[in-house]
Amino acid sequence: MSEAPLDVVILAAGQGTRMRSRRPKVLQPVLGRPMVAWAVNIARELNARQTVVVTGHGAEEVEAALASDGLTFARQDRQLGTGHAFLAGARQLPGDGDVLVLYGDTPLLASTTVRAMLQAHRAEQSALTVLTARLPDATGYGRVVRGADGQVERIVEEKAATDEEKRLNEFNSGVYLMDRRAPQLASRIGRDNAAGEYYLTDLVALYRDEGARVSAFVIADPDEVMGANDRVQLAQAEGIMRRRVNERLMRAGVTLLDPKTTYIDDTVGIGQDTVVGPGVVIRGHSEIGPDCVIGAYSVLEDTVLAGGVCIKPHSVLEGTRVGSGSDVGPFARLRPGTVLAEQVHVGNFVEVKNATLEAGAKAGHLAYLGDAQIGREVNIGAGTITANYNGVVKSQTVIGDGAFIGSNSVLVAPVRVGTGAIVGAGSAVNKDVPEGALAVARGAQRNIEGWARRFWQGVFGQIQGRHEVLTRWLTHGDRPTRPEERGESVSE
16 A cells, blocks of 8 residues: 655744744744744655645744745634644645644754654554653653553643653653544544643544554654744754754865854855865855865855865855855955856955956955956956946946056946056046057146145144154255165164
8 A cells, every 4th residue: 555645734823922032933043044944844855745834923924934935824813722723734734644743943853853753653554653752851841651562642741740750751742743534633622721722732642542553753862852932942953953064064074173163054065175264154055166265254145166266264255156266355255246257366355246257357455346347367456446336326347358457446337448458557447448558547746846845844833743753854954864865874
């Protein structure tokens, strides 16, 4: 007989008041993803036929955040317990498959764990399997009470447990795997209890009343089912997840010089023999090639590096593509839309935005290159800027292959500099420069004899005593103040 299809219900309706946030609890980020997205990812990796997310508090915001994931949503308008929330989701299911219940606030649960649970559930032909774990002290958790045959007899909450039951250390995670009868049986759950709520744990008794097998799947690491209910637990979950990601990367051949201070999202890919320095943050959908070096305290987000790229310390790259053999930084900033081809050099305190630098181009230091197309082997001098914004619109600067832009130049867009052209240092260029031409756009230098002396004499009283060199120069007439300028030996 073929296996039943798998459907998933994710409970994500809670308000999460302990998080003290205007944002719904399940949207709090953990390693680059909203918490609830980790449960969605498990459903995806298990090839679930249908995934229903039950929303309540902040429903519209949660549904908008997950809108592109091909999910079904169900609203729990009143918070009447887990059984009530499950029923809201189960009504959206076809009713002929196994049903997995997950939670939107347990991001540490691994898909490999749930896959193993599914395999055990089917191998044992269980009707209901409860995911459990053990703690030396399980205070606060619902205890799992087993019968002589090892099956689960019941789950008892802390406040209803006897002293003997409180000594049990196996606890209920709240994750369940059930056969197709689950929605029908859940409709029979009552709320004759102190809280007046519908408890999903009551399904154990309902399945047992039908003579069905109720099993427990025990996991070794209780951290997997740790919920994140406040900022402290959120930080703990983030720390555990970050350690998992870092260990996975290191085992795959990536060197992390200080894993404790390295923050890498789960969505990031890094090639073998890449070295990542301390304090580095890599976020979003970044892809780092092999044999790269990422210097200390650099930040990369949604950035793609080809092989052999060197990012020097304290550089920031966002929405950027960097070709093989290129180097960036230190203290460089590459903003969205930046594309560096092969063997490009972008040095210290250079900012690039929405610009392409072709192979071999160089901008060594102290430049701003925005909305520009820069050709092969172009040299950008220190202090150069492309003035791309006139207060209304942004325009492009195009620099042809092999051009040389002198230091402290301003290229006022829209403007084109032809192949092999030279822009003289200090020029403000606002007209196209033809191929092979020299552009000099600066005022002619005038030397006005004696002007400086007259100026300093006019303010002599203000500088006297504060500027020794100027005071000596003014009081000694034209006599030079340096020994070598007076024709004397420096050693005299």
